[in-house]
Amino acid sequence: MTWLITGGAGYIGAHVVRAMTGAGERAVVYDDLSSGVAARLPKGVPLVVGSTLDADRLASALAEHGITGVVHLAAKKQVGESVERPLHYYRENIEGLRILLERATAAGVGSFVLSSSAAVYGMPDVDLVTEETPCVPLSPYGETKLAGEWLVRATGRATGLSTACLRYFNVAGAASPELADTGVHNLIPMVFEKLTEHAAPRIFGDDYATPDGTCVRDYIHVTDLAEAHVAAARALRSSPGRSLTLNIGTGTGVSVREMIDRVNAVTGHDLPPVVGPRRPGDPARVVASADRITAELGWKARHDVQDMIASAWQGWLRLHPWAARDHGPERNAQDTR
Structure with missing residues (x-):
């Protein structure tokens, strides 16, 4: 099969591309490069620059590369921004998905994997969130992910797709430094940013x-998440x-305070957190x-939190080499793996 991976030049997308090609699958990346980086892609993987809102560009890419399956990761994903710009999020995440599904089914694509999120659950009052836990999203971002699932499943029922x-939980780590998360919207890079500023x-x-x-x-x-996409x-x-709806997590919880303590240990820092409201x-x-x-798939996570922090820190140091000057964290990150 040949898989079109939308958003394949992004942080998660680039890992999925490498996992798919490493497993012998043929991949073509479709990305508007608004946050993706073309240099993340392995040599030989075609890149089509375009938006999922561009129906003609999608149709051309699907036909030109003989696409038989789609992995759809391209989406806007910042919760706070979605509250401020709900119309933008619904346009990008829902209308873009609708156009992609329309063009994919017209092209005879047989398989469709959607990147969803634990944000569909909202504030679940349970110890472990199962796929049957009620979905009550708290943000327009979470709403678009849930509505996207409805649209994908309805299309499958109607067309045989x-x-x-x-449904991803909290994604972290990197397979290699050049693939690390360059944003600072998730907990681990947010802590890195503070420590780098000695704050x-x-x-x-x-x-x-x-x-x-x-x-x-x-x-x-x-890396585990990417392998779940392959499966x-x-x-x-x-x-x-x-039709599958699946959580992607470990079943193990880590508190924010515990995570910050572990980041301090891996990076060689010793800055206790401050508590706000x-x-x-x-x-x-x-x-x-x-x-x-x-x-369903025989998949299980293989990496622990220590792996996530250490690999993410190496990626952070690649982009912020001065962060290593005072504490020697490159040595510490390796010693604590």
Whole structure:
């Protein structure tokens, strides 16, 4: 098969491209490069620069490269921005998906993997979030992910398209430094940024009903996440008409305070966090049940939090080499793996 990977030059997308090609699958990347980086792509992987809102460009790419499956990662993904710009998020994430599905089914594509999110669940009041946990998203971003799932599954039922909706939990780490997350919107790079500035990391609320009072989350290594895409893509190929909705997580929670302590240890810093007020909408605990994906696909996460932090730090140092001057974190990151 030949897979069109939208958003394939992004942080997660580039890992998915490498995992797919490493598994012997043929990949073509479709990316508008608004946040993606072409240099992340392996040699020999074609890049089509375009938006999912451009129906003609999509149709041309699908036909020219003989696409038989799609992995759709391209989307806007900042929760706060989605609250400020809901129309923009619905246009990019829902209308872009609708056009892509329309063009893909017209081109005879047989399999479709959607990048979804744990944001579809909102504030679940359960120890482990299963795929049956009610979805009550708290932001326009989460709403677009849930509506996107509905659209993908409805298209599958109507056309026979095989579909998989993969609900990611908190993604971190890097397969290699050049593939590291360049943004500072997730916890680990946010802590790196503070430590690099010799400033204390921030905790938003320490009065939650959790063991240490701080929020608990499920962190998944981006390499494991990429391998889950390979497993899902192959499952769809072997079972026409199949429909999957799967959590991608570890089933283990780590608190914000614990994560900051671990980042300090890996990087060689010793800056205790400062505690501020809660952020609106932050649930106390969101941890995945990963039982279904193990049963359906035989997939299970292989990397732990230490791997995530150490690999992410090496990527951070590649972009911010001065961060290593005072503490020798390159040595520390390697010694603590």
